[in-house]
Amino acid sequence: MENAYLPDVVEIAAIRDETYDTKTFGLRFVEPARWEAFQYRPGQFVEVSLFGVGEAPFCLASARDGADTFEITVRGTGSVTDALHNLEVGAQLGVRGPLGNGFPFDEVKRRDILFVGGGIGLPPLRPLIWQVLNSRGEFGKVTVLYGARAPADLVYKDDLERWRARDDVEFMVTVDVGDESWTDNVGVVGTLFPKADIEPQATVAFVCGPPIMIRFVVRDLLSMGLAEEDIYTTLERHMRCGVGKCNHCLIGDKYVCKDGPVFSYRQMKTMMDPG
Amino acid sequence: MSQPAAYVITRPRLAEWVGKLIGRAQVIAPRRAQGGDVAYDIVETPDQVAWDYSTSINPLKRFLFPQGDELLRWQRAGDDGLQLEPTYDETDRIFLAVRSCDLSGVLFLDRVFSREPEDVYYMTRRQHSTLISLTCSEPVEDCFCVCADAGPFLETGFDLQLTALSDDYLVEVGTEKGQELINQAEGLFAPAPDELIQARRDLEKEVEARFAEHKSYFAAALRKVTFDRVPDELWEEMADRCLECGGCSFVCPTCTCFLTADWQSEGEGHRDRLWDSCLYSCYTLEASGHNPRAQRRDRVKARFFHKLSYQFAKELETHGCVGCGRCIATCLGSNDMPTVTARIRRGAI
Amino acid sequence: MPHVLTTCPYCGCGCGLYLQVEGRRLLGTTASAGHPVGQGRLCAKGWHAHELATSGTRLRTPLVRRGSSLQQASWEEALSLVGERLTAIKAESGGAAIGVLASARATNEENYLLAKLARSALGTNNVDFSARLDALPGLFDLPKYRHLSLCTAGLDDIAAADLVFLWQTDPVEEHPAAAARVLRAAEAGVPVVEVTARRGQLGELAQISLAPRPGSELQLAAGLLHVALSKTEPAEGDSLAATVANCTPDQTEAATDVPASDVIRAGEALAAADKPLVIYTRGASLGPQGADTLMALSAFGKASEADDSWCSLLWLSSYCNFQGARDMGVLPYFLAGYQPVSEETTRAKFAEAWGAALPSEAGLPSWEMLGRVRALFVMGDDPVSSLPDVAATRQALGNTDFLVVQDIFLTPTAEMAHVVLPGASFAEKDGTFTNTERRVQRVRRAADPPGEARADWEIICDLSGRLGRPMDYASPAQVMAEIAELVPIYSEISYQRLDEDWGVRWSLDGAVSAERAGFGGEGEEEGPASVSQPAAPTVDEEYPFVLVADHSLGAWAADKLVVNAVGLRRQQGADRGEQLPELWMSRADCQKGELREGTRVRVRARTGEMDAAVHVSDAVHAGAVVLSAVMREAAASVLPPGADSETGVPVLRPVAVSVEKV
Numbered sequence A: 001m002e003n004a005y006l007p008d009v010v011e012i013a014a015i016r017d018e019t020y021d022t023k024t025f026g027l028r029f030v031e032p033a034r035w036e037a038f039q040y041r042p043g044q045f046v047e048v049s050l051f052g053v054g055e056a057p058f059c060l061a062s063a064r065d066g067a068d069t070f071e072i073t074v075r076g077t078g079s080v081t082d083a084l085h086n087l088e089v090g091a092q093l094g095v096r097g098p099l100g101n102g103f104p105f106d107e108v109k110r111r112d113i114l115f116v117g118g119g120i121g122l123p124p125l126r127p128l129i130w131q132v133l134n135s136r137g138e139f140g141k142v143t144v145l146y147g148a149r150a151p152a153d154l155v156y157k158d159d160l161e162r163w164r165a166r167d168d169v170e171f172m173v174t175v176d177v178g179d180e181s182w183t184d185n186v187g188v189v190g191t192l193f194p195k196a197d198i199e200p201q202a203t204v205a206f207v208c209g210p211p212i213m214i215r216f217v218v219r220d221l222l223s224m225g226l227a228e229e230d231i232y233t234t235l236e237r238h239m240r241c242g243v244g245k246c247n248h249c250l251i252g253d254k255y256v257c258k259d260g261p262v263f264s265y266r267q268m269k270t271m272m273d274p275g
Numbered sequence B: 001m002s003q004p005a006a007y008v009i010t011r012p013r014l015a016e017w018v019g020k021l022i023g024r025a026q027v028i029a030p031r032r033a034q035g036g037d038v039a040y041d042i043v044e045t046p047d048q049v050a051w052d053y054s055t056s057i058n059p060l061k062r063f064l065f066p067q068g069d070e071l072l073r074w075q076r077a078g079d080d081g082l083q084l085e086p087t088y089d090e091t092d093r094i095f096l097a098v099r100s101c102d103l104s105g106v107l108f109l110d111r112v113f114s115r116e117p118e119d120v121y122y123m124t125r126r127q128h129s130t131l132i133s134l135t136c137s138e139p140v141e142d143c144f145c146v147c148a149d150a151g152p153f154l155e156t157g158f159d160l161q162l163t164a165l166s167d168d169y170l171v172e173v174g175t176e177k178g179q180e181l182i183n184q185a186e187g188l189f190a191p192a193p194d195e196l197i198q199a200r201r202d203l204e205k206e207v208e209a210r211f212a213e214h215k216s217y218f219a220a221a222l223r224k225v226t227f228d229r230v231p232d233e234l235w236e237e238m239a240d241r242c243l244e245c246g247g248c249s250f251v252c253p254t255c256t257c258f259l260t261a262d263w264q265s266e267g268e269g270h271r272d273r274l275w276d277s278c279l280y281s282c283y284t285l286e287a288s289g290h291n292p293r294a295q296r297r298d299r300v301k302a303r304f305f306h307k308l309s310y311q312f313a314k315e316l317e318t319h320g321c322v323g324c325g326r327c328i329a330t331c332l333g334s335n336d337m338p339t340v341t342a343r344i345r346r347g348a349i
Numbered sequence C: 001m002p003h004v005l006t007t008c009p010y011c012g013c014g015c016g017l018y019l020q021v022e023g024r025r026l027l028g029t030t031a032s033a034g035h036p037v038g039q040g041r042l043c044a045k046g047w048h049a050h051e052l053a054t055s056g057t058r059l060r061t062p063l064v065r066r067g068s069s070l071q072q073a074s075w076e077e078a079l080s081l082v083g084e085r086l087t088a089i090k091a092e093s094g095g096a097a098i099g100v101l102a103s104a105r106a107t108n109e110e111n112y113l114l115a116k117l118a119r120s121a122l123g124t125n126n127v128d129f130s131a132r133l134d135a136l137p138g139l140f141d142l143p144k145y146r147h148l149s150l151c152t153a154g155l156d157d158i159a160a161a162d163l164v165f166l167w168q169t170d171p172v173e174e175h176p177a178a179a180a181r182v183l184r185a186a187e188a189g190v191p192v193v194e195v196t197a198r199r200g201q202l203g204e205l206a207q208i209s210l211a212p213r214p215g216s217e218l219q220l221a222a223g224l225l226h227v228a229l230s231k232t233e234p235a236e237g238d239s240l241a242a243t244v245a246n247c248t249p250d251q252t253e254a255a256t257d258v259p260a261s262d263v264i265r266a267g268e269a270l271a272a273a274d275k276p277l278v279i280y281t282r283g284a285s286l287g288p289q290g291a292d293t294l295m296a297l298s299a300f301g302k303a304s305e306a307d308d309s310w311c312s313l314l315w316l317s318s319y320c321n322f323q324g325a326r327d328m329g330v331l332p333y334f335l336a337g338y339q340p341v342s343e344e345t346t347r348a349k350f351a352e353a354w355g356a357a358l359p360s361e362a363g364l365p366s367w368e369m370l371g372r373v374r375a376l377f378v379m380g381d382d383p384v385s386s387l388p389d390v391a392a393t394r395q396a397l398g399n400t401d402f403l404v405v406q407d408i409f410l411t412p413t414a415e416m417a418h419v420v421l422p423g424a425s426f427a428e429k430d431g432t433f434t435n436t437e438r439r440v441q442r443v444r445r446a447a448d449p450p451g452e453a454r455a456d457w458e459i460i461c462d463l464s465g466r467l468g469r470p471m472d473y474a475s476p477a478q479v480m481a482e483i484a485e486l487v488p489i490y491s492e493i494s495y496q497r498l499d500e501d502w503g504v505r506w507s508l509d510g511a512v513s514a515e516r517a518g519f520g521g522e523g524e525e526e527g528p529a530s531v532s533q534p535a536a537p538t539v540d541e542e543y544p545f546v547l548v549a550d551h552s553l554g555a556w557a558a559d560k561l562v563v564n565a566v567g568l569r570r571q572q573g574a575d576r577g578e579q580l581p582e583l584w585m586s587r588a589d590c591q592k593g594e595l596r597e598g599t600r601v602r603v604r605a606r607t608g609e610m611d612a613a614v615h616v617s618d619a620v621h622a623g624a625v626v627l628s629a630v631m632r633e634a635a636a637s638v639l640p641p642g643a644d645s646e647t648g649v650p651v652l653r654p655v656a657v658s659v660e661k662v
């Protein structure tokens, strides 16, 4: 029997500061064979163990490419996340996963793709964005809209530049409140929709971010005419086991950890209390 | 099975047999604790088995999915080299004289924990357990297994099922494992004569008729819960009657909520899992402070959706109640299962 | 036996529970179905009781201060240091320079032994426990209040009552076993009257909810008495009727803001009741005019139809052995069993039994002891967390020459100690607790203490020997045998007797198990001597709200036994680390001030200011803002600790404040 609660040991290979409260960690499996087995799709997540502190779920924030590491991007907000922020390169952690269902990919080929990220909602989208861009020819129009509270809250500044530089992606970024040096858009992410060239029937949207942002963005997308089943989002819930046993993440009869975290708006609508 | 499926054992021989079982495995049976309460507990001698008990204060899950259970330990050798080791419990256990509802509870847990991915901690303990049930001939005030289809007699699920009949015990064999136990106890069991098998059938009918007054109205409640036809005000009123003790989750043979906790001291530590209750206010609290079920009403609703909706009943073959009645005795407020189903059916407190 | 029957270590209700053991490992907790207090039920704390014992944060070795840090030490090193320093300080400054704080959560036997050590080996009557502020302390020495500092009724009286007052207490938070009974009574149609600034959960089921302006509870009680007494013919020379003569419903409304019609309704319900029961806790006694309010409440029985056999006051303690600690003489003026140290014959009796002369001068209560003694020995008490003035307590402890703390966790007090001794939790030792209704119950050893920790009674015996007074007990049972010899109210108690039943309730006249014999305080039924002006602060435009420290609210969060039990810790949201204190505010006031859940606000009073996060609440009445009393350290500048004028007991008074968005 596989033990679904037993983590693999990984090592912190790299640490990158994203913002004042967010860091990205590159992690490498200590056992190379386990890395081989660690095949995942964007939208899936891992349970990360800080032995002695606890476990917390983080989405896989990098696409699986040639490297032997994968990334998670972590905002310090509590016991595990704060402790993680205090670690240095070389520290050992535990990882269980990949967990959850992940985003559809083959199913949305040839469609226009709209990514809408808010704040710390960009990490789950990042590997999918790269995966789509790496098979750019198989998709229609690709649009990336990203909003954050303030310029200081923007993550993945390198990626943002690379996306901005490409002419096969429409990329826009906005902040709720700008500062002196900010010359780009100001306003919530929804204010970018009129500026973007979106063809509702042809588009599949992937929306990640804080709950209120999701609520407003979904409302806008629906009113633009996107179909309920063409809007995908990830749900966040308090989690412990990540494998459908502890019941913490239940919404009605859906386990966010196992049946999700990716849900289409059509599914979400029928779920009991998507608060 | 080619061998006869039923045996008979006399009372004195039963004690002898229990003695043998105790020599072979950890035997867990109803036992009178200090103060007089009966709890499923480890027995060291045959006379500690409280054969005449009505119900026990604890469900069997205490032994298969303990309230506090170590999942793994680790050691840090020097700067690097984190060694992880899972902690499995491979103790052989024989559960003896367990009530039908409690055995049904174990079967329910089997379905929960064997769903992919399997829970190896539970399944390991389960593979090392033998279940010997004892049918009920006297309805107990608080239980309603008939409504939950979980007793008083069982058709399957047990390794052996005992029924007390005037002088002897009838022993029905449910599995190879059960048959094995009979085979190992040379000379203690005799094949059951037909009259005895008939006597057991008669008893079952008679008992079921007597149990009939003990009711929980599941069908109507299931329908209303499934289709979200319970008004919020009713959930609200039930919420006023929940004092968030968690007891209903802890005594229930089918509840499985847990959380995890780490302990660490100088280079070594362990991770435990501990029972949790979905009625606790911080059960869904997120690090940001956001709590999707901050309202007690929503927690009560979520609990009974888990226990009483078709969605779960379909997946787990039955609704999440085996009618043991423990929540009646233990609810600090007044939200035990029969009361809740009655309220939902009537649509009012 | 793998299921070990014992008593819940949290609140004073004393529910019975079984610890599930395999080998020497604690696996869990089960409610006892037959137990008369729990009746098959436990609250969340009880269900998690084993977790405090198995907690990874337990103290496992003695610690000795070296420089600024506490470091591991051997028992020999730690205890000889304690022995030498205490001996030296006693020699230099006398026994009165040493203070001893025992515990509302240690067993009776341990409390008895520590009080014995203090008096016989250290020669001091400075024996107390800071958690004693849970009741109205100091009153026990005043005969007219005696009935108020003991629980005269019992928990089962809730089921018998035909009218229940919840007086400034929320049993759901504080005493769930009592709450379960109130809930059942309310469901059965018994009227419940809630008196509080913050509605509790039971308020939803209450028939009458009274929200006196904080600080005017005495005037409300007097108003209810006025209405109730006006229904009956006053007896000759009835001083009570005269005292409340002016407290008409209109006057009461003016003083308390409670509508006169509600005062009449509640007062008439009281007059008509055969068995009225007033449930109260520290919320009432630690308020302003606490003593007089309690005197007024004690007259409720007389103002009703109740006959003499009915006792209408149910005081509930928040600690598992609050009652026992007092019974065992953990009081500056009493030896065990409330036998005054000032009495020569009493002292002689104990001196003979203990083989040592005893000091005759009464000692200091905890709140005066701190700062005045040179050395302090603390067992299972945490004055930093219990005494109202946190800063003063820390300062006094910091100035103590030698501070020893014996505990199971590194409490805020222990953090300041010179020596820390690791004790055993309730699950690791034998003994007894006495619950709030005077039920003496067994605590049974189910597991071994972690690491090198030792049972507290063993530590005391060891230390006593080092102080030149060897104590030689084979077991706590032997200690109890000695107690039964010396303490009349425990004369019938033995482990054998306790094992035969679910415990034994004692009473003052020695009639064991008599439910309520022998409690007549001289002032019983007399009521307060007078009804003074409300102590409610005056609000004005600058300070429009009244801020109350709520003793029910969040009391768990400050409890070491709670935050070290994993499940309960998560339940407190304590995993999320330091948070701003929560300020409960009515929805109406929040709307007016445009405050939302979590809005950071500045609370200003005449004395100072603090920041808090708003909690929008339907339970708080407009005009009042409520803060958990456990937040008093953060709130010290706005809620300055004061003292009750009559008893000198530290209390927290409501104050007028303003609340503004930051």
Ligand SMILES: Cc1cc2nc3c(=O)[nH]c(=O)nc-3n(C[C@H](O)[C@H](O)[C@H](O)COP(=O)(O)OP(=O)(O)OC[C@H]3O[C@@H](n4cnc5c(N)ncnc54)[C@H](O)[C@@H]3O)c2cc1C
Binding pocket: A045, A054, A055, A056, A057, A058, A059, A060, A061, A072, A073, A074, A075, A076, A077, A078, A079, A080, A081, A082, A120, A123, A124, A235, A236, A237, A238, A239, A240, A261, B285, B286, B287, B288, C575, C576
């Ligand atoms: C599927 C999924 C993907 C996530 N991806 C990311 C990510 O990429 N980057 C990121 O910064 N954060 C992510 N989060 C949120 C992150 O898991 C929480 O911030 C984290 O669990 C907080 O843990 P803590 O121990 O620091 O906080 P504490 O408040 O100390 O929480 C204690 C425990 O409660 C549980 N818990 C608390 N809050 C949450 C929560 N919001 N979600 C799930 N469990 C919780 C965890 O088991 C946690 O260990 C994700 C959450 C989910 C459910």
Ligand code: SF4
Binding pocket: B248, B251, B252, B253, B254, B320, B321, B322, B323, B324, B325, B326, B327, B328, B336, B337
């Ligand atoms: S819900 Fe109540 S009656 Fe039903 S199985 Fe659980 S504890 Fe027993």
Ligand code: SF4
Binding pocket: B241, B242, B243, B244, B245, B246, B247, B248, B249, B277, B279, B327, B330, B331, B332, B333, B334, B335, B336
């Ligand atoms: S047993 Fe009753 S009071 Fe306790 S959590 Fe369950 S429903 Fe609530």
Ligand code: SF4
Binding pocket: C008, C009, C010, C011, C012, C013, C014, C015, C038, C041, C042, C043, C044, C045, C046, C047, C175, C176, C177, C178
């Ligand atoms: S009510 Fe008190 S004694 Fe009973 S379980 Fe809760 S804390 Fe323990």
Ligand code: FES
Binding pocket: A238, A239, A240, A241, A242, A243, A244, A245, A246, A247, A248, A249, A250, A255, A256, A257, A258
């Ligand atoms: S996190 Fe445990 S069931 Fe989903």
